[in-house]
Amino acid sequence: QKEVEQNSGPLSVPEGAIASLNCTYSDRGSQSFFWYRQYSGKSPELIMSIYSNGDKEDGRFTAQLNKASQYVSLLIRDSQPSDSATYLCAVNRDDKIIFGKGTRLHILP
Amino acid sequence: EPEVTQTPSHQVTQMGQEVILRCVPISNHLYFYWYRQILGQKVEFLVSFYNNEISEKSEIFDDQFSVERPDGSNFTLKIRSTKLEDSAMYFCASSELGQTFYGYTFGSGTRLTVV
Numbered sequence: 001q002k003e004v005e006q007n008s009g010p011l012s013v014p015e016g017a018i019a020s021l022n023c024t025y026s027d028r029g030s031q032s033f034f035w036y037r038q039y040s041g042k043s044p045e046l047i048m049s050i051y052s053n054g055d056k057e058d059g060r061f062t063a064q065l066n067k068a069s070q071y072v073s074l075l076i077r078d079s080q081p082s083d084s085a086t087y088l089c090a091v092n093r094d095d096k097i098i099f100g101k102g103t104r105l106h107i108l109p
Numbered sequence: 110e111p112e113v114t115q116t117p118s119h120q121v122t123q124m125g126q127e128v129i130l131r132c133v134p135i136s137n138h139l140y141f142y143w144y145r146q147i148l149g150q151k152v153e154f155l156v157s158f159y160n161n162e163i164s165e166k167s168e169i170f171d172d173q174f175s176v177e178r179p180d181g182s183n184f185t186l187k188i189r190s191t192k193l194e195d196s197a198m199y200f201c202a203s204s205e206l207g208q209t210f211y212g213y214t215f216g217s218g219t220r221l222t223v224v
Contacts, residue, residue, distance in 0.1 A: 032210050043200050043215040044152060051210075088152065090212075095165040096142065097213060101151040 003027060004100035006089050012106045019076040021103050023089030030091040033065055035074045038086045079107045111135040113216035115201050121222045122191050130186045130219045132201030140204040141184045142213060145197040191223045
């Protein structure tokens with residue numbers, strides 16, 4: 001079983017709509033969960049972190065965590081063309097962070 | 110805002126040659142990491158480093174790889190004899206408070222091309 005699983009996409013969302021990105025993880029011992037954004041050819045950029053069950057909001061971004069279901073999601077409200085990127089779900093394991101393969105998001109103008 | 114700095118941004122090398130990738134972590138950070146990303150694939154953990162020694166390394170990080178903190182600021186990744194499959198983006202990251210709980214700050218990466 002893959003440690004962090006994401007749908008690779010692409011996910012196409014009209015500008016102004018809500019983009020919903022999902023992720024599942026396998027290690028129940030993970031305590032920290034992250035969403036990184038990666039533009040093509042660039043490094044990952046941390047946009048959200050979440051540590052406890054429920055929702056965490058930061059501007060247009062909301063991260064959701066359900067440890068019982070081993071499920072993490074990211075909602076992007078009022079999607080903008082600049083949100084077009086690959087979104088990487090990541091979880092901690094021991095002394096490192098493990099990444100999913102990412103979901104490619106395309107915002108349609 | 111503090112940054113993790115990586116040099117060079119792009120390096121082309123002949124197969125079998127040694128390469129050294131350089132990173133300057135954020136000054137008050139204590140934990141350092143190297144990751145790589147082969148084109149079209151996921152970001153993969155290579156090694157973590159704390160208190161001048163390796164904390165953990167992945168299966169990828171074999172005897173051809175080594176890391177060093179030669180002075181108070183630089184953190185380097187050496188590949189002794191490069192192979193074609195070492196072609197990838199290499200990212201350095203650092204963390205202040207403790208391991209992975211708060212996430213990392215990544216550098217801008219070095220694109221390594223082995224020909």
